[in-house]
Every structure is written in structure tokens, then in C-alpha cells.
Amino acid sequence: MFKPIAGLGTALAIIFSTHAALGADATDYADKAAAGEISAAQIVEDALKRAQEKAALNAFITIDAEGARAAAEAADKAGEHGPLYGVAIAVKDNFASAGVATSAGTPALKDWVPEADAPVLARLRGAGAILIGKTNMHELAFGITSNNAAFGAVGNAWDPSKFAGGSSGGTAAAIAAGIVPAGLGTDTGGSVRIPSALNGISALRPTVGRYPQDGIVPISHTRDTAGPMARSVRDLVLLDGVITGNPTTAKAADLSQIRIGLPAAFVSGLDPETADVFEAAIGKLKEAGATVIEMELPGLQDLNAKVGFPLALWEVKRDLAAFLAKNKTGKTIEDIAAGVASPDVKFVFDNLVLGDQAIPDAVYEAAMRDFRPAMQMIYAEAFANLDLDALAFPTTKLPARPIEGSDMEVELNGAKAPTFGTYIANTDPGSNAGLPGLSIPAGTTASGLPVGIEFDGPMYTDRRLLSIGLAAEAALGFEGMAD
Secondary structure (H helix, E strand, O other), X not given: OOOOOOOHHHHHHHOOOHHHHOOOOHHHHHHXXXXXXXXXXXXXXXXXXXXXXXHHHOOEEEEOHHHHHHHHHHHHHOXXXXXXXXXXXXXXXXXXXXXXXXXXXXXHHOOOOOOOOOXXXXXXXXXXXXXXXXXXXXXXXXXXXXXXXXXEEXXXXXXXXXXOOOOOHHHHHHHHOOOOOEEEEEEOOOOOHHHHHHHOOEEEEOOOOOOOOOOEOOOOOOOOEEEEEEOOHHHHHHHHHHHHOOOOOOOOOOHHHOEEEEEHHHOOOOOHHHHHHHHHHHHHHHHOOOEEEEEOOOOHHHHHHOOHHHHHHHHHHHHHHHHHHHOOOOOOHHHHHHHOOOHHHHHHHHHHHOOOOOOOHHHHHHHHHHHHHHHHHHHHHHHHHOOOOEEEEEOOOOOOOEOOOOOOEEEEOOEEEEHHHHHOOOOXXXXXXXXXXXXXXEEEOOOOOEEEEEEEOOOOOHHHHHHHHHHHHHHHOOOOOOO
């Protein structure tokens, strides 16, 4: 749970105005710190103060105030500074963090304190970022609401009665609420893009394999990837550059040279308000010069059903067991399953992972040998035959729904629909094919909830996708931020 911040009153004597800082992105903070306009210590105190003010969101499992202050003091005394100097970040609690508990949102790991950072986190810290805490999440990353029975539900930054999305809900809520400008989540079937869309921020799911996965509590080595989350696309460029060794800035694409496909299955069956926001966003992209093409991805949905669960449920049994042993957690996968608190996740582990409904080897092998390559071919042919730079669609088919009563079902267009399957409908196929996906805010519904627009690109076109995102962000002009 949220940890009270000792000594906050004294520390705040040196803080600049919190409200002046709100809306600043990571690039702004780093630039101001490098210019000597603000210290890392001040940035950290601002983040800790905001975390205290927004504690009701339950975005954090652990706040490491002492560690953050020590890191800020060391950074301010250093002679040279990296591109993330002084930037406060929050990281999903399934990333190993040296000296800070890493629970993966599940009781059996709540006291596990890793000796070393996951490499992705280490690269951000090496560039000057300061970790203020570990964020709440859907238990073991097996869900899309972040309604965690062990650590409590994460509230949406725009309406705390609504869920934050998941499984990286805590990081999304912390960024959207102005606690930190950027952070990390993980994405197996939509877990950085869904909560980012529902909280009005941006997120990149990179091509699988671009980011190191060591030190991250896994589900599926075939599908998992870490992903940066931030208030702006330029911050995603910055974080991606630090993680991959690429440039930390990029030029926006010329939308008049960009061809975007609208896959029919992804833009149908939408919540009416989501449809309105998405159509308006597409209209703005067209006005900015983009060529938009309605198209099909025939057979993709059927193949996706034969790939997604077989990969995740078969691989988690092996991958999680290996991770627990390699990282000397002192726990087995059976220990983890026995301690699971969230009913939806407990059902998965007791029945579909360790129980008699586990995925047979032959089903997994067929998914890897036949169905996943077939999915990748459908995408590759669509991009090539239509000369597309990206696909575009609503990140989710509906906005956030109430925390209460939404664990299993939500209402969509007057009918009950399964929560998990409904929210991953658009994000899951690209995940299973290993594509990069970028979600940015498209606007808000009439009731004031954010809607995301996602752009998926061909494999290993991540930097091109970010350039398209920079241009799309400017064309859409979303400037909202949660109070």
C-alpha cells in the first residue's frame, strides 16, 4: 500500500510550485535540470508531494522516498549528467529494482527484494532518471483492470470511480495524475496501451525483442515486452532512445507522406462515444494530409484466438518457474499460485496453468509453428500490398468502466460483454504478431473520459512509428490532463 512520506513538510520548504510543474514532461524536467533552473532534489520532492496528494488513486505499492532523495542528492553533486537527469519515474512492480521490494502485485512476492535492477530500469537510472516508487498493477499482470485484491484497485486519474486499465494501471494513473512525467510498464496483450488510453497518456509497445526482458517477472517470452509510458510522444522517443541506444530526439513525420490503414474489425462494434472521438481524430489526420484507407485483415481474428492464450498460458508455467529460480526469490510457481488473491487470476493459475485445463504441448506447438507465422504474414502482406506506414484504430472499444462490478463483465452497446476480451480486442492481435504499437490520446468522451488511438507498424519500424506519433499528436492537439 501507499507508504507515508516521512519528513515531507521540511523537504517542501525548498520546493517550487507544484502546480507550475504540472503538465511538464520528462524532456522539460531534464532540460531545466541541465540548465540549472531546478535541481533533481526539487523534482523528487515535487513528485513525492504529488504522490501524497493523490494517494487515493492507489497508484503505488511502494514509495521509496529515502532512495529517491539519496539518488537526487547524488545526481545534483555529479559533474556530468545524462539525458534523464533528475527526471522522476515510476515503474510497474514487476520490474526488479535493487533494494526495493518487487511484488508483481501478488502476496507471495511482497517481501522479495532484488539485488539488481532489471536492465531496462538500469538504463533509465544510468541516464539520470530517479525511481520514486513501484506501481500497482493487475495481479501477476494477468488482467486489464488493475483491480488487485491484494493491494487494492487502482483508480483512473480522470475519474477515480472508474478503473485505470491494466495491467500497468498504476504507472498510467501516476503519470496522468501528474505525480511523475514518465515510467515503465509491461505489455503482453495490451498492458501499457490499454491503461494509457484510459488515462489519457501515451505508450509504446516496442517490437518484441528490442528491449531486454531480464529482471522482469514474466508471462510469455514470445509476447512480453517492457514499454515506456509518458505524457508526450517526445518523451517516449527520449525513453526509447535511452533504452535502445538510439537518438533521444526524433523529427515528426510529414503526414502528407503517410498512408494509414483502418482495419474494419478494429473500428467496428465501438462504444458510440469512442466512435465519435475516433472519427474526429481520423478527420484531423486527413486534414493534416494523411492518406487513410479502409481495409480488411482477413482471417486475423480466427488466428489470433489460436495464438494468444495458448502462448501465454503454456509459457507462463515454464517462464515464471524459471524466473523465480534464477532470481533466487525463494518461491516456486506453486507458492505463487497458492497465494494469489484476485479471483480472476486465481482461476487462471489453478485451472489453466497448473490445473487439468492447462494448454497441451501440441496446441502450443501448433500456435508457434503455424498460426503465429500466419498472423505475421497477414500483417506483412497488408502493409506491403497497400503500401501502408501504419494501421490506426481505437486502442480500446470503450472507455473506462466503474471499478465496482466490472471484474468479469462490462456493458457495451447495451449488452454485457466479457471485460478482458472486450478491452484487448484491438491490442491483442498486434501483440501476438510481435508488432510495435503506439497509443496516444485522441480526445475525451462527452462524459470526460479519455479515448486512445493506436498506430501499429511493421516489425522493427518503432522509430518510424514514433515519428508518425509525433506528427499525429500535433494534429490531434490533445492537451488534457487529469486534475
